[in-house]
Amino acid sequence: MENVFRIKELRYVPRWLVFFIDVSIVSFSILVSNLFLENLGVAINFNEYQSQKIFLTIAVNILFMLVFKTYAGIIRYSTFFDFFKIVWSSSCTMIVMLAIDFTSKLIFGIFLDLYHELFLFFFISVFLMFFFRMMVKRVFKIFMAPKEASSKIRIVVVGIEGESVSLGNAIIHNPTHPYQLKGFVNTESTSKKAILLGCKIYNKREFLKINNLSKQFDAVLLKGCMLNFEMEEWTNFALSKGLKVLKAPVINNTHEGSIIGDIRPIQIEDLLERTPIIIEKENVGNYHFDKSVLVTGGAGSIGSEIVRQVALLNASIIVVVDQAESPLHELKLELLEKFPNQRFKFILADISNVYRLEKLFEEYDFSIVYHAAAYKHVPLIEDNPHEAIFVNVAGTRNLALLSKKYIVNRFVMVSTDKAVNPTNVMGASKRTAELFVQSLQNSYGNQTKFITTRFGNVLGSNGSVIPHFRKQIAKGGPVTITHPDIIRYFMTIPEACELVLQAGTMGEGGEIYVFDMGKPIKILDLAKKMIKLSGYTPDVDIKIDFIGLRPGEKLYEELLTNHSTTVPTHHEKIMISKDPLMEFDDIEFLCKQIIRSTIKKDGFQVVKLLKVIVPEFISNNSEFEILDKIPEHEV
Missing domain, CATH: 3.40.50.720 (NAD(P)-binding Rossmann-like Domain)
Known part of the structure; x- marks a missing residue:
C-alpha cells in the first residue's frame, strides 16, 4: 500500500486537490442536508428551483474559499487557524445566502425559506472539511512519523x-x-x-x-x-x-x-547569572539626558557595554575612544545600525597621548567621562611593566587632570579587584591609578566628582576564562587550569555596567565603590560543568591539565584591602570601600617619577616605584619577587 500511494515521497497534498475535495464536500453537504430534511418531512419552498439554489450556494461558498484561501495551507500541518478559516468561509456563505433570502422576500415577495438547509449545511460542511484535514494529518503521521522521529x-x-x-x-x-x-x-x-x-x-x-x-x-x-x-x-x-x-x-x-x-x-553563563539587578533608571537617565559623554576603552568588553547602555539614555553625543582599530570599526557598524538616532563620534587614539586627548576635551565639553581603557592581562603586563604604566597610570592621569581642567561634572573610573593587595604589576598599576584619581578630589580648585568602581571578573569578556575554555573544549581539549584550588568572582557584563552607571550617579566624589560579586566560584568546578554541558565527560573525553600559577596570579581575589572598611549605600549591591588615601602632591610626584622610569624602559625600576606607591604590593610567582627581599631603605 505504501508503494502504491508513495506517501513517504509526498511532501504535501497539492492545493488544487485540496480545493477540489473541499468543493466536493460542500456539494455533498448540501445534498445530505436536503435529503435529511426531506426524510424529516420538512417542507421546502420552490422545490422546482432546488438545483439552482444548490448551485448558487456552491458558487458563493467557492467565492469565500478563494477569499479566505482555505485550500492554501499545508494539510499535514493544519492547526486551529486553518479550522477558523473554514468556519469563516462557511459562515460568510450562510450569511450571504440568508441575505439573498431576505432580499427576495422584501423585494419580490418570494420567501425561499433557506434557514433549515443553510444551518444544517453549515455544520455538515465544516465538520467534513475539518475531518478531512485531520485524516490527512493522521495518515502522514502514521507513515512519516517514524522516519522524522528518529532524527x-x-x-x-x-x-x-x-x-x-x-x-x-x-x-x-x-x-x-x-x-x-x-x-x-x-x-x-x-x-x-x-x-x-x-x-x-x-x-x-x-x-x-x-x-x-x-x-x-x-x-x-x-x-x-x-x-x-x-x-x-x-x-x-x-x-x-x-x-x-x-x-x-x-x-x-x-x-x-x-x-x-x-x-x-x-550555557555556563545561564547558571552563573544571579538575580537581576534593579537600578534607579530614572535617576541614571536624568544624569545622561542631553549630556556629552566620553567613554575610553569603548571598544572593549566593559567599555562597549557602557556605550550601549548610555545610548539608551538619550545623551547629546557619545564619544568613543579606543586604540584598537578593528574592534572600534566593528563597534561603530553595530551602534550606527542599532541606535540610528543617537549621535556618536568614534576616535582612534591612545590615552597616553595627552595632546590628542586635550583636543577632544576642548571640542566636546564633556559632562561625564567613563574611563574603562586599561591593559588587563596579568601575564603580559608582568612581562611588559612599562606598558602598564603608560596606559593604566599615565593614561588615567591624563584623563583625570583634563577632567579637572575642563570642569567635567563626573569622572568614573573602572578598576578591578586585582588592585586589592596586588600580587602583580597589572593590579599595582590599577591601584596607583585609583590613588591618583582619589587624590584629585580634594586638590586645589577641583570641581569634578572623581568616582572609582571596583569589581571582579566579568562573564564572556575578552580574554576571560569562559571563552578560553570554550575554545579548548571545541578543539577536543585539554582544558588548562593554573591550579586546582583557584577561585574567582564572576559578574555578567551588563550587570557590571549597570552598576558602574548607578555608582557614577550616586557618588559625591572620592569614593571607591565595590560591588556585591556573590559567591566565589572554583574554576575547576566551572571547567567540569562546561565540559559536561558540551556533552563530554571530564578527564575521559576532555582532559583537564593543571599548568601552575602564571606570573603574578593569585589563588583568590579580594575586593577590599587589609586596611579598608566598607560603608553600605542605599543600593544593596553597592558598597563604599574606605581605603587609605594619598595627598595629591605626593602621588603626583611619584607618578612623574615612575613615568620617567617607564620612558627609559627600566622594568625593575618601574616595579620598585610601584612597590613604594602601593606598599601592600607583594609579587607572586614573578621575577620581581626579588624586590620584596630588598630592605625598604634601599628601595
Whole structure:
C-alpha cells in the first residue's frame, strides 16, 4: 500500500486537490442536508428551483474559499487557524445566502425559506472539511512519523504552567524543527494517567527515579523564566543522567513564531547569572539626558557595554575612544545600525597621548567621562611593566587632570579587584591609578566628582576564562587550569555596567565603590560543568591539565584591602570601600617619577616605584619577587 500511494515521497497534498475535495464536500453537504430534511418531512419552498439554489450556494461558498484561501495551507500541518478559516468561509456563505433570502422576500415577495438547509449545511460542511484535514494529518503521521522521529531530539518540558504549555504547543506546531515533545515534568503530585497536549505528565519524584532516562528522552527543556537555583538543580540532574539541557527564551519577550528557533543549549553563563539587578533608571537617565559623554576603552568588553547602555539614555553625543582599530570599526557598524538616532563620534587614539586627548576635551565639553581603557592581562603586563604604566597610570592621569581642567561634572573610573593587595604589576598599576584619581578630589580648585568602581571578573569578556575554555573544549581539549584550588568572582557584563552607571550617579566624589560579586566560584568546578554541558565527560573525553600559577596570579581575589572598611549605600549591591588615601602632591610626584622610569624602559625600576606607591604590593610567582627581599631603605 505504501508503494502504491508513495506517501513517504509526498511532501504535501497539492492545493488544487485540496480545493477540489473541499468543493466536493460542500456539494455533498448540501445534498445530505436536503435529503435529511426531506426524510424529516420538512417542507421546502420552490422545490422546482432546488438545483439552482444548490448551485448558487456552491458558487458563493467557492467565492469565500478563494477569499479566505482555505485550500492554501499545508494539510499535514493544519492547526486551529486553518479550522477558523473554514468556519469563516462557511459562515460568510450562510450569511450571504440568508441575505439573498431576505432580499427576495422584501423585494419580490418570494420567501425561499433557506434557514433549515443553510444551518444544517453549515455544520455538515465544516465538520467534513475539518475531518478531512485531520485524516490527512493522521495518515502522514502514521507513515512519516517514524522516519522524522528518529532524527528528532526527544524533549521533556519542565513544568505544566502556561509558559511550559506554550513551549509544548510551539514544538508540536513546528514539525520542521528538530524537536519532538515526549512529556512534561510537574514538580507537584500528578495522576499517573494525566495527559497534556497528548503527552504524559511525569511527577518529578517519579521522573527522577526512572532508570535509563536517556533511552526515553534526549534532552530536558528549561523555561527562560526559571530561577537560577532551579536551573542549576535541573542541569545537574540532567547531566548526571546523560541528558542534554536546553533553555527556551522568555516567551513574553519572544514572538510565538520564533520560540523554537530561539531554543538553545544551556550555557555556563545561564547558571552563573544571579538575580537581576534593579537600578534607579530614572535617576541614571536624568544624569545622561542631553549630556556629552566620553567613554575610553569603548571598544572593549566593559567599555562597549557602557556605550550601549548610555545610548539608551538619550545623551547629546557619545564619544568613543579606543586604540584598537578593528574592534572600534566593528563597534561603530553595530551602534550606527542599532541606535540610528543617537549621535556618536568614534576616535582612534591612545590615552597616553595627552595632546590628542586635550583636543577632544576642548571640542566636546564633556559632562561625564567613563574611563574603562586599561591593559588587563596579568601575564603580559608582568612581562611588559612599562606598558602598564603608560596606559593604566599615565593614561588615567591624563584623563583625570583634563577632567579637572575642563570642569567635567563626573569622572568614573573602572578598576578591578586585582588592585586589592596586588600580587602583580597589572593590579599595582590599577591601584596607583585609583590613588591618583582619589587624590584629585580634594586638590586645589577641583570641581569634578572623581568616582572609582571596583569589581571582579566579568562573564564572556575578552580574554576571560569562559571563552578560553570554550575554545579548548571545541578543539577536543585539554582544558588548562593554573591550579586546582583557584577561585574567582564572576559578574555578567551588563550587570557590571549597570552598576558602574548607578555608582557614577550616586557618588559625591572620592569614593571607591565595590560591588556585591556573590559567591566565589572554583574554576575547576566551572571547567567540569562546561565540559559536561558540551556533552563530554571530564578527564575521559576532555582532559583537564593543571599548568601552575602564571606570573603574578593569585589563588583568590579580594575586593577590599587589609586596611579598608566598607560603608553600605542605599543600593544593596553597592558598597563604599574606605581605603587609605594619598595627598595629591605626593602621588603626583611619584607618578612623574615612575613615568620617567617607564620612558627609559627600566622594568625593575618601574616595579620598585610601584612597590613604594602601593606598599601592600607583594609579587607572586614573578621575577620581581626579588624586590620584596630588598630592605625598604634601599628601595
